[in-house]
Amino acid sequence: MKQFEANFDGLVGPTHNYAGLSFGNVASYSNAAQASNPKGAAKQGLQKAKALADLGMVQGVLAPQERPDLYTLRRIGFNGTDAEVVQKAAKQAPTLLNACCSASSMWTANAATVSPSADTRDGKVHFTPANLVDKLHRSIEPLTTGNILKATFNNDRHFKHHLHLPEHANFGDEGAANHTRLCSDYGKAGVELFVYGQSATNPNAPKPAKYPARQTLEASQAVARLHQLEDESCVFMQQNPAVIDQGVFHNDVISVGNQNVLFYHEQAFLDTEAKFAEIRRKMNAEVHFVKVSTEQVSIDDAVKSYLFNTQIITLPNGEMAIIAPTDCQENPAVFAYLNELTTLGTPIKQVKYFDVKQSMQNGGGPACLRLRVAMNEQEVAAVNQHTLMNDVLFGRLNTWVDKHYRDTLTVADLADPQLIIESRTALDELTQILKLGSVYQFQK
Ligand SMILES: NCCC[C@H](NC(=O)CCC(=O)O)C(=O)O
Numbered sequence: 001m002k003q004f005e006a007n008f009d010g011l012v013g014p015t016h017n018y019a020g021l022s023f024g025n026v027a028s029y030s031n032a033a034q035a036s037n038p039k040g041a042a043k044q045g046l047q048k049a050k051a052l053a054d055l056g057m058v059q060g061v062l063a064p065q066e067r068p069d070l071y072t073l074r075r076i077g078f079n080g081t082d083a084e085v086v087q088k089a090a091k092q093a094p095t096l097l098n099a100c101c102s103a104s105s106m107w108t109a110n111a112a113t114v115s116p117s118a119d120t121r122d123g124k125v126h127f128t129p130a131n132l133v134d135k136l137h138r139s140i141e142p143l144t145t146g147n148i149l150k151a152t153f154n155n156d157r158h159f160k161h162h163l164h165l166p167e168h169a170n171f172g173d174e175g176a177a178n179h180t181r182l183c184s185d186y187g188k189a190g191v192e193l194f195v196y197g198q199s200a201t202n203p204n205a206p207k208p209a210k211y212p213a214r215q216t217l218e219a220s221q222a223v224a225r226l227h228q229l230e231d232e233s234c235v236f237m238q239q240n241p242a243v244i245d246q247g248v249f250h251n252d253v254i255s256v257g258n259q260n261v262l263f264y265h266e267q268a269f270l271d272t273e274a275k276f277a278e279i280r281r282k283m284n285a286e287v288h289f290v291k292v293s294t295e296q297v298s299i300d301d302a303v304k305s306y307l308f309n310t311q312i313i314t315l316p317n318g319e320m321a322i323i324a325p326t327d328c329q330e331n332p333a334v335f336a337y338l339n340e341l342t343t344l345g346t347p348i349k350q351v352k353y354f355d356v357k358q359s360m361q362n363g364g365g366p367a368c369l370r371l372r373v374a375m376n377e378q379e380v381a382a383v384n385q386h387t388l389m390n391d392v393l394f395g396r397l398n399t400w401v402d403k404h405y406r407d408t409l410t411v412a413d414l415a416d417p418q419l420i421i422e423s424r425t426a427l428d429e430l431t432q433i434l435k436l437g438s439v440y441q442f443q444k
Pocket of ligand 1: 110
């Protein structure tokens with residue numbers, strides 16, 4: 001049976017904006033209060049997704065969330081009509097309104113952790129939405145994320161959907177951004193590498209001093225239990241707290257893997273050699289650890305260019321390609337490194353650049369924009385086919401964006417009650433295009 005690794009990219013929502021909500025995420029902070037371009041952002045995302053489909057990859061899309069989130073605003077005491085709720089929040093607590101308007105669900109690497117059927121004891125593909133408790137604006141995503149995942153992977157025989165972990169800092173979970181699956185072949189049992197920022201229950205364990213560690217060891221262990229993974233196929237590895245303090249807020253800002261390749265910065269982890277030995281032993285197959293030294297690329301350049309927030313994909317001809325943001329071309333050290341990388345004799349043979357600047361300005365590169373789901377042919381056939389990218393869907397989604405999205409949006413515009421209507425109208429139509437049923441609160 002054929003095996004694939006599908007990418008499900010998050011559609012950028014109509015309220016995409018720069019509100020500076022993510023402490024520890026350098027781009028989010030430094031671009032706070034700039035005007036955004038929701039239409040441009042959505043189109044950049046669609047271009048990347050379509051290009052991967054055109055390369056012969058299985059490519060899907062995940063619907064965005066309903067924003068402004070009127071339900072959260074009402075839950076915290078703002079009342080009246082929808083327009084009054086938004087206007088009262090804008091006046092009394094603008095930062096709460098901003099949190100309830102973020103289009104952050106576009107970064108589907110944080111939507112969930114996914115374990116393919118080859119790794120799980122019951123032979124199903126398991127999904128656990130990330131609780132994202134570290135950031136208020138993201139902590140309101142998981143329930144709707146669960147609805148969208150169930151409507152996209154809507155077959156109980158093949159797909160098992162779990163509830164997100166308890167909403168407590170001890171279980172801080174950021175999903176696939178801190179999870180890498182290494183394998184010799186997508187359809188064969190692999191090693192699931194969970195990278196965490198800190199151990200919540202061990203006060204003496206190393207942790208960052210300045211910025212939050214968003215992922216805990218306890219959360220990663222809970223996901224591994226839920227997904228019915230064997231101990232012998234899991235590795236838990238700690239991120240280097242010193243790089244978290246330099247803006248590496250998720251592991252996918254400092255390392256990325258695909259099949260038997262782990263591409264990483266030498267400062268990414270703690271206890272690197274011992275953990276790599278454990279990976280080698282558990283893989284029982286050749287692993288290429290492609291190391292980038294500080295001399296080649298500094299942490300600062302890695303964070304600015306998102307060299308490691310690239311997607312490594314296996315093309316239908318078996319060669320690997322890196323999908324990189326154009327920001328990597330603009331950084332001399334990183335561009336020189338990538339030009340050299342394809343000549344080093346590793347499985348990575350080409351680099352393709354995409355302009356995803358609207359997302360980058362909020363700290364999300366190509367890898368943040370996608371959730372990977374390794375599946376066999378039967379599982380791909382069991383996916384909601386209306387969410388899979390092709391010429392027709394690409395055309396429909398572009399038309400839909402043109403019809404509903406604004407060219408420019410500022411934080412002040414979030415108080416505009418018209419945005420509620422625009423956003424709901426767009427999402428209602430989207431659920432019909434993708435045949436998702438009712439996934440949003442406003443549709444219930
Ligand atoms: N995986 C990439 C996630 C980026 C995301 N940025 C944000 O939420 C920025 C939102 C803002 O500042 O408007 C985050 O930090 O979780």
